[in-house]
Amino acid sequence: MKLEAVIFDLDGVITDTAHLHFQAWRQVACEIGIEIDETFNNTLKGISRGESLRRILHFGGCEAAFTQPQRDALASRKNGIYVDSLSQLTAQSILPGIHELLLELRERQIPTGLASVSLNAPTILNMLGIAELFTFCADAGRITHSKPDPEIFLAACDGLGVSAQRCIGIEDAQAGIDAINACGMHSIGIGAGLQHAGLRLTSTDQLTWPCLSAFWQHAQ
Template structure:
């Protein structure tokens, strides 16, 4: 008899809800204030990356690497976060991506622990706005780690918080850095969207992310 996975670990942005556009609007404003133009295609390269690293990528993109002191960079990152947090007021219970609320309810009924692995320090506020806080048994965020994705640390922190073996879990991501992080800690990886390499299971959108789908994937690989 094949047992269920010990836990399912979710990324937040692009899997539970789509705040990528809110991130983009905040970064675009901050970048514009220092004379750098970015578009949504460039913003895709920031998926799953920490705030500090995102800023460094923007500075490189604008030819301004080293132009700002660490203190100035910290101020820019904080300005972006302030804009982003303000925009989170737009989120409601209707901002959950298709199929996710139903999947979380099924996992609760199946008694499968659920974790969150998000580099966002705003994750608790986002889950609260979505009315999903009670659906997660443990939330790992940037406060618990020193290395961002694609390092596996955030997923390992989520597994540690749940008291489970990473090799007995499934991780779900929509960014390449996240898929790489999941694979690096020995979890089975599920990719949402297109253009992802190395995902054990790739689905076009969250509406296809169901418990029968995940269960079949788990049993096939075990």
């Protein structure tokens, strides 16, 4: 069975903006009297902005103290801080091995998709200078459920016109691995501590075409 597409998560796979998210969330949390650290920030990996805010408010013991309009305002403020920080990104911010892999996939005419719940994903790809290397980017603004629901990965498959069962999905968060597996896609996890990935690698520089090809052949 031929590999029809490779679908990537963004943060932690293509580039690492976790520190930018953390700085933005920490500033907003501090303004409402909640202190968060990087350990807590790791629990926000791979989930939506709204759910991240809910967890922060719960962590601070004040989840019931904020109305939905107030939550929306906090989420919007966080996003504004984060978007301003994206100006720091350049081609040098692409994680090791990713640019080479994207070029190899294009040369082999294997479509590539992006499945990120970040509404800023198109901006980030443009800042990195690799937007043209993606065949299709799923629009996170059109989905209802965040990861671990498979909706964003299924949206990427629909946009590419491929079957999930004939794709590889690449993630660095457990919620993302669960989402990939839930739609029947073959999963590759990047980083320690991930469970149930079809293949787990320690870093993105191991994501080479020979690695993906061998994994695909073994999975058949």
